[in-house]
Amino acid sequence: MRKITLGIIGAGRIGKLHVENLKGLPQVKIKSISDILADSIRDWAADNGIQNVTNNYKDIVNDPEIDAIFICSPTDTHIEIIEEAVKAGKHIFCEKPISFNLGGTIQVLEWVRSSGVKFQTGFNRRFDHNMSRVKELIREGKAGEPHMLKVTSRDPAPPHKEYIKNSGGLFVDMAIHDFDIARFLMDSDVEEVYVQGAVLVDPVFAEFQDIDTAIITLKFENGALGVIHNSRQAHYYDQRVEFFGSAGSITIQNDNPNTAEVYTQNGAYRDNPLHFFLERYKEAYVKEVLSFIDAVVNDTPVPVDANDGYQAELIASAAAISLRERRPVRIEEVVSGLRQKV
Amino acid sequence: MRKITLGIIGAGRIGKLHVENLKGLPQVKIKSISDILADSIRDWAADNGIQNVTNNYKDIVNDPEIDAIFICSPTDTHIEIIEEAVKAGKHIFCEKPISFNLGGTIQVLEWVRSSGVKFQTGFNRRFDHNMSRVKELIREGKAGEPHMLKVTSRDPAPPHKEYIKNSGGLFVDMAIHDFDIARFLMDSDVEEVYVQGAVLVDPVFAEFQDIDTAIITLKFENGALGVIHNSRQAHYYDQRVEFFGSAGSITIQNDNPNTAEVYTQNGAYRDNPLHFFLERYKEAYVKEVLSFIDAVVNDTPVPVDANDGYQAELIASAAAISLRERRPVRIEEVVSGLRQKV
Amino acid sequence: MRKITLGIIGAGRIGKLHVENLKGLPQVKIKSISDILADSIRDWAADNGIQNVTNNYKDIVNDPEIDAIFICSPTDTHIEIIEEAVKAGKHIFCEKPISFNLGGTIQVLEWVRSSGVKFQTGFNRRFDHNMSRVKELIREGKAGEPHMLKVTSRDPAPPHKEYIKNSGGLFVDMAIHDFDIARFLMDSDVEEVYVQGAVLVDPVFAEFQDIDTAIITLKFENGALGVIHNSRQAHYYDQRVEFFGSAGSITIQNDNPNTAEVYTQNGAYRDNPLHFFLERYKEAYVKEVLSFIDAVVNDTPVPVDANDGYQAELIASAAAISLRERRPVRIEEVVSGLRQKV
Amino acid sequence: MRKITLGIIGAGRIGKLHVENLKGLPQVKIKSISDILADSIRDWAADNGIQNVTNNYKDIVNDPEIDAIFICSPTDTHIEIIEEAVKAGKHIFCEKPISFNLGGTIQVLEWVRSSGVKFQTGFNRRFDHNMSRVKELIREGKAGEPHMLKVTSRDPAPPHKEYIKNSGGLFVDMAIHDFDIARFLMDSDVEEVYVQGAVLVDPVFAEFQDIDTAIITLKFENGALGVIHNSRQAHYYDQRVEFFGSAGSITIQNDNPNTAEVYTQNGAYRDNPLHFFLERYKEAYVKEVLSFIDAVVNDTPVPVDANDGYQAELIASAAAISLRERRPVRIEEVVSGLRQKV
Numbered sequence A, B, C, D: 001m002r003k004i005t006l007g008i009i010g011a012g013r014i015g016k017l018h019v020e021n022l023k024g025l026p027q028v029k030i031k032s033i034s035d036i037l038a039d040s041i042r043d044w045a046a047d048n049g050i051q052n053v054t055n056n057y058k059d060i061v062n063d064p065e066i067d068a069i070f071i072c073s074p075t076d077t078h079i080e081i082i083e084e085a086v087k088a089g090k091h092i093f094c095e096k097p098i099s100f101n102l103g104g105t106i107q108v109l110e111w112v113r114s115s116g117v118k119f120q121t122g123f124n125r126r127f128d129h130n131m132s133r134v135k136e137l138i139r140e141g142k143a144g145e146p147h148m149l150k151v152t153s154r155d156p157a158p159p160h161k162e163y164i165k166n167s168g169g170l171f172v173d174m175a176i177h178d179f180d181i182a183r184f185l186m187d188s189d190v191e192e193v194y195v196q197g198a199v200l201v202d203p204v205f206a207e208f209q210d211i212d213t214a215i216i217t218l219k220f221e222n223g224a225l226g227v228i229h230n231s232r233q234a235h236y237y238d239q240r241v242e243f244f245g246s247a248g249s250i251t252i253q254n255d256n257p258n259t260a261e262v263y264t265q266n267g268a269y270r271d272n273p274l275h276f277f278l279e280r281y282k283e284a285y286v287k288e289v290l291s292f293i294d295a296v297v298n299d300t301p302v303p304v305d306a307n308d309g310y311q312a313e314l315i316a317s318a319a320a321i322s323l324r325e326r327r328p329v330r331i332e333e334v335v336s337g338l339r340q341k342v
Helices: A013-022 A038-047 A075-087 A102-115 A129-139 A161-166 A170-186 A282-298 A306-325 A331-341 B013-022 B038-047 B075-087 B102-115 B129-139 B161-166 B170-186 B282-298 B306-325 B331-341 C013-022 C038-047 C075-087 C102-115 C129-139 C161-166 C170-186 C282-298 C306-325 C331-341 D013-022 D038-047 D075-087 D102-115 D129-139 D161-166 D170-186 D282-298 D306-325 D331-341
Strands: A004-009 A028-034 A052-054 A068-071 A091-094 A119-121 A146-154 A190-198 A213-220 A225-231 A238-245 A248-252 A261-264 A267-270 B004-009 B028-034 B052-054 B068-071 B091-094 B119-121 B146-154 B190-198 B213-220 B225-231 B238-245 B248-252 B261-264 B267-270 C004-009 C028-034 C052-054 C068-071 C091-094 C119-121 C146-154 C190-198 C213-220 C225-231 C238-245 C248-252 C261-264 C267-270 D004-009 D028-034 D052-054 D068-071 D091-094 D119-121 D146-154 D190-198 D213-220 D225-231 D238-245 D248-252 D261-264 D267-270
Touching (some): A013 A028, A091 A282, A102 A306, A119 A306, A129 A282, A146 B146, A170 A213, A190 B190, A225 B190, A225 B213, B028 B038, B102 B306, B129 B282, C075 C091, C102 C331, C129 C248, C225 D146, D004 D282, D013 D028, D068 D282, D129 D170, D170 D225, D170 D238, D170 D306
Parallel strands (some): A068 A091, B004 B028, C068 C091, D004 D068
Antiparallel strands (some): A146 A238, D146 D238
C-alpha cells in the first residue's frame, strides 16, 4: 500500500477533527500542521504524532515530502493558499466555501483543471449514512423520476455575534451545505432560486444585513422543484430530507442519541435528536477524508470536486440577489454577470 | 333541545356524505334534498329518512319550514343559490370554494354581513384530530411564536380529465384547503405569495393551463414564513404539517389504517397511510357539520366563516398571478385590483 | 334484505354500547331491552327508538317476534338466560366470559350444538383493525410458521374494589381476552400454561386472592410458545401484539389519538395512546355486532363461537391452578378434572 | 497520567476486537498477545503495534511488566488462566461466561476477593447507549418502582453446528447476556426461573440437547417479574427492552443503520435494524474496555465484577434445570446444591 504524507493548514475545530480522523489510517502520515497560534497546539500535535508545527503555511506548501494538504484556515485565506499549493503540485482537500468571492472560485477551478491536482471540497454531508442511503435509493429508482426535494436544515442555536459578522451570511455559511445536498440528491444543477427570508430569531442578524430564517425555493435544470427550510435556532440540530418522485417518496429523519421512550400518565417522552453537526456528522467526517485519501492513493477522481464547490456558491450568490431584490433569480444571470466582470 | 330543519342542495359525493353524518343527530331533521338528477336518488333519500326530493333547489330555499341549507352543488351555482337563500333568511353551510370569482365572493360577504344569517365555509380539515391538536398545542404556546409553517398536501392520483377541466385549477381546487389550514394554524392572514409550479405528473394539466406540482411560498402578516408542497400524485394521501416556532416545533404525520409492521430478511414493511380524503378526514366531516348545527341551534358564531372562504380565494388568486408572471405577488395587489374593478 | 328483530338483556355500559352500534343498521330492529333498573333507562331507550323496556328478561326471551338476543347482564346470570333463550330458539350474542363455571360453559356448548341456534362470544378484539391486519399478514405467510407470540395487555388503572370482588379474578376478567387473541392469532389451542403473578399495584387485590400483575407463559398445541403480560395499571391502555415466526415478525403498536409531536429544548413529546377499551376498540365493537347480524341474516357461521368462549375459560382455569400451585398446568389436566366431576 | 501495560490472551474475533478498541488509548500499551495459532497473527499484531506474540499464555501471565490481562480464549481455559493470573497479581478482564462450571466460578470469586485484583466480566451490553439510557431513566425514577421487565434478544441466524456443540447451550451462550441485563436494569438478583423452550428453528439443536427458542420467566428478589424472549433466528439482531413500573414504562427499540423510509404504492419500506452484535454493540465494546482501564488506572471498582458473572451463571443453571424438569426453579435451590457438593 502506498503511504501518503499530509500537511494540515489551520488547527481550529475542523482542522483538529480531520487530524483525529486521519491519524489512525495506515495509508497516511500527517507530517506537519500550521496555525497562526502555533505554540498553543504543540502539545496536542505531539500527542497526535505530528512532527512539525509551524505558524507559516508556506512551510507546508513548500515541503517536497508532502503529497496533499488539508486547508482548514479561515475562508478568506483559501485562494492564496490554493494558488501556491497547486503550483507546488499538492493535492488539496479544502473546507467549504472555497471562497467568499465567485471570481476567486472560478480561478481555483481553472488552476485545478490545468494542473491536474486533486481538489476535494469539504461537503461532508454527502457521506452521512442517511444522505447516502437516500442517494442509493434514488439511484435504484425506488421513487422514480425526481419531482420535488424538501431539505430541512436548522441549527440548534445561533452562533455568537463575531462569528455572524464574518460568516458571509446564511447562504454561504449555512445553506451552502443544503445547496450541495440538493444538487447531489437531484443529480441536477439549479436553474433558478427564490428566497423568502426573515429575521425572527435574533435582531443581531439584521445588523449585518443577514437573516436567520429562510425558505429557499429552487428550480432544477431537470425541471423538478426544491425547497430548503433554514433556521438558526431549532433548539436541536434538524437535518431532514424528503425526495419526492414519480413513483413515491424517500424520507430521512433526524438521528437520535438513543431509542428510549418513556410513557407516563403525562404522555410519551423521547430525548432530542443529536445536538449538532459534530455529533450528527461524526462518521460522515471520517468517510469524507477517507474518500479523499483513497482518491489520492489510487489516483481516482475525488467524489466532491471544485465544481461542486463553485455550483453551491453560485446558488448562494443568486439567493443573496433574490433576497435583496425580492424576485426569483436565474443562475444564468449570475454567471453572465461574472463573465461581464472578467 | 331545539330541533332544526335542513335542506340539502346537491346530492353528489359530498352532499351524500353530509346526509350520512347529519341523519342520526337528534337535533336535526333533514326534510328535503335537491339534485338535477332527482329521480336517481329517490330510493337513497327514502332509506335515509328524507321526505322530499326535488330537482329544483328553489323548492328548498323557499320552504319556510327549513332553517338551514347545505350547498353541495357545483361551484358555479353557489352565488345564485346563496343570494336567494340569504334573502329567504336561511343559514348556510357552503362547500369550498364559495365561488370561482372573487367579485362574487365579496358579494357573499356583504349579503351575509348585512343579513345576519350564519354562513359556514366547508373547510373540513380544521376539524381533523391531528390539525386541531396542532392548533391547541400552538395556542398553548408549546412551540413559541410562529416562524415557519410547512404544509405537505398531495393527492394519491390525479382526477380524470373532465374534472381537471372544470376544477378551477390546482390553487382553487386543491391548495385552497392548504391556504385555509395555513391561516388557521398561523392565526394570521397572508401578505405575499410566490409559486414555483410544474407539470411533471401528466401533460393533460398543461392543456388547461393548469399544473400538477407546486411549491408555494407564503409570507404572513405576522412576519412568519410558510411553504406548501402540492402534488396531484403521491400514490397515497399525504397530509402533513409542521409548525416551527421560537421555542420548538410541532409536527403531524399521516394517519395509518393500522400499526402493523412486518420484519423479514428483506427489511421492514408497513401499509401505506389512509388512501384519500374520505378516509383521512372521515371524522373531520362529522365534526364540521356538528359545529355548524351547534352554531345554528345555540346562535353562536360559526367556526369557519365567509371571510375564511374569501381569504383562501384571495391567496389562490395571488398564486395564479405569481405562476403566470413568475414573481412574488402581494395579497394587497389582488385586493386593490378588485377595488378598481368595482 | 331480511330484517331481524333484536332484544337486549342488560343495559349497563356494554349493553348501551351495543344499542348505539346496532340502532342505525337498516337490517336490524331493536324491539326490547331489559334491565333490573328498567325505569332508569326508559328515556334513553325511547331516544334510541326501542319500544319496550322491561325489568324481566323473560319478556324478551319469550317474545316470538324476537330473532336474536344480546346478553349483556352480569356473568352469573348468563347460564340461566342462555338455557331459556336456546329453548326459545333465539340466536345469541353473549358477552365474555360465558360463565364463571366451566361446567356451565360445557352445558352451553351442548345446548348450542344440539339446538342449532347461532351463538357468538363477545371477543371484540378479534375485530380490531390492528389485530385483524396481523391475522391477515399471518395467513398470507408473511412471517412464516409460528414460533412465539407476545401479548401486552395492560389497563390504565385498576377497577374499584367492588368490581374487583365480583370480577372472577384477573384471568377471567381481563386475561381472557388475551387468551382468545392468542388462540386466534396462533390458530392453535393451548396445551400448557404457567403463571408468575404478583400484587404490585394495589394490596386490595390480595384481599380477594387476586393479583394485579402477571406474566403468563403459554405452550400451544402446534409447538409454538407464547407469553402474555398483564397489569392492572399502565396509566394508559397498552394493547400490543408481536407474532414471531420462522420468516420474520409482525408487530402492532398502540393506537394514538393523534400524530402530533412537539420538539423543544426539553426533548420530544407525544400524547399517550388512546385511554381505554371504549376508545381503542370503538370500531371493533361495531364490526363485532355487524358480524353477528350478518351471520344471522345470511345463516352463515358466527366468527367467534361458544367453543372459543370455552377454550379461553379453560386457559383461565389452568392459569388459576398454576398460580395457586406454582407449577405449569396442562389444559388436558383441567379437561380431565371436568370429566371426572361429570 | 499513569500508563498501564496489557497482555491479551486469545486472538479470536473478540480478542482482536478488544485490541482494535484499546490500541489508540494514550493510557494503555498492549505489550503481548498469545494465541495457539501464534504464527497466523504475527503480521496483524505488528500492524497494531504489539511487540510480542506467543503461543503460550504463561509468557503473558508471568511477565512482570504486564499490569492487566484480557482473557479472550475459549471458556474452558478460563479457570486455569485466571488462577495463575490472580497469583501473579494481574488485573483481569474476562469474557463471559467465566466458566461452564459454577464450582469453578465460585473459586474465581474467592480468588478475586482474597487477592484484591480487579476482575471485570465482559458483559458489554450494559455499556450500550440504549441500555445505559434506560438504566439512567430508571434511576431517575421516571417509571417508578419496578413491576415487570421484558427483554427481547434474538440472533439473526443460528451459529454453525460445531459452535452449537461447544457453546454450553442457549442459556450460557446467549441468554447469559440477558440475565445480566435483567439484573442490571432491575437492580435486583433473581429468585426463581421458569423456562418454556423449544426446537423450532433447526433440529440440530436437539442433537445436543439444546433449544433454539425460549421464553424465560424470572421472579426477582424485589418482587418484580421478568421475561426474556430468545430465538436463534430472527433474520436480524433483535435487542429490545421494556421496563414497566408503578409510574409508567420505558422502552428501547432496535438501532437502525439509517432512517430512510420509502413510500410507494406498495406500502412503506425501511431497512432492517443493524445486523448483529458487532454492529449494534460497537460502541458498547469500546466503553466496556475503557471502563476497565479506568478502574485499573484510577484504582476504582470495576462496573461489572466477578459476582455479576456468577449471578448470571446461576440463573443459567437454574434455567437448565427448569427446562429439563419442566418446573420453576429457585436460585436458592441451585446455590444449596453447590454447597452440598462442596
